[in-house]
Amino acid sequence: MNEQSSPADAAWAFLVDFYGRVGVSEACLVLQDEAGLDVVEMLMLVYADIALGKSLSNGEIAAMRAGMSSWRQDVVLPLRALRRTLKPAREDIADNAKEQLRAQIKKAELTAERLQVDFLARWLENATSGGPALAATLSGLIPEHSHSSTVEKALAQIIALAQAGRVAPTQRPAAP
Numbered sequence: 001m002n003e004q005s006s007p008a009d010a011a012w013a014f015l016v017d018f019y020g021r022v023g024v025s026e027a028c029l030v031l032q033d034e035a036g037l038d039v040v041e042m043l044m045l046v047y048a049d050i051a052l053g054k055s056l057s058n059g060e061i062a063a064m065r066a067g068m069s070s071w072r073q074d075v076v077l078p079l080r081a082l083r084r085t086l087k088p089a090r091e092d093i094a095d096n097a098k099e100q101l102r103a104q105i106k107k108a109e110l111t112a113e114r115l116q117v118d119f120l121a122r123w124l125e126n127a128t129s130g131g132p133a134l135a136a137t138l139s140g141l142i143p144e145h146s147h148s149s150t151v152e153k154a155l156a157q158i159i160a161l162a163q164a165g166r167v168a169p170t171q172r173p174a175a176p
Contacts, residue, residue, distance in 0.1 A: 011121040012114060014047045015040070021161055027154035034154075035146035038072060040113050041065065042141060044120045046162045049134040052124060057131040058140065064127070068119050076116060079109040135159045 019025055031037040048054040086102040089095060131137060138159055142151060
């Protein structure tokens with residue numbers, strides 16, 4: 001982090017980098033769609049552990065969630081639902097016009113998630129450490145009814161990449 005960047009900028013840069021790693025976006029979508037996880041929350045817990053050295057307790061995670069729940073429920077999730085509603089082809093609107101609108105909604109959704117990251121980065125400044133190891137923390141995010149082999153595999157991938165991030169910088173495949 002350079003001297004001019006804020007904690008929110010550092011957190012966003014970390015999330016964008018981590019999400020861009022091979023297999024992460026697919027694993028995140030599985031965890032979001034099949035287990036109901038808030039991907040921003042999960043990735044911020046990875047960020048807190050790796051970049052800040054803070055492992056949050058269950059109480060801190062609950063407080064963090066409570067602080068951002070209104071924004072997530074009122075803004076992020078409705079934008080996501082609207083964007084997904086527009087994904088299938090429609091007979092009543094030209095496809096190119098629909099896709100243009102969908103792209104604008106996707107941009108608004110990304111902005112809403114960035115604002116969620118900003119809130120969480122500020123919140124993490126006052127968080128203490130002392131919670132369980134990252135693998136246990138992330139596993140604890142999965143609701144009991146959502147455990148499946150697909151969810152477990154996606155979670156294991158996120159945990160492995162997070163643990164690898166502690167030891168070595170990201171190795172990305174060369175661009176074609």
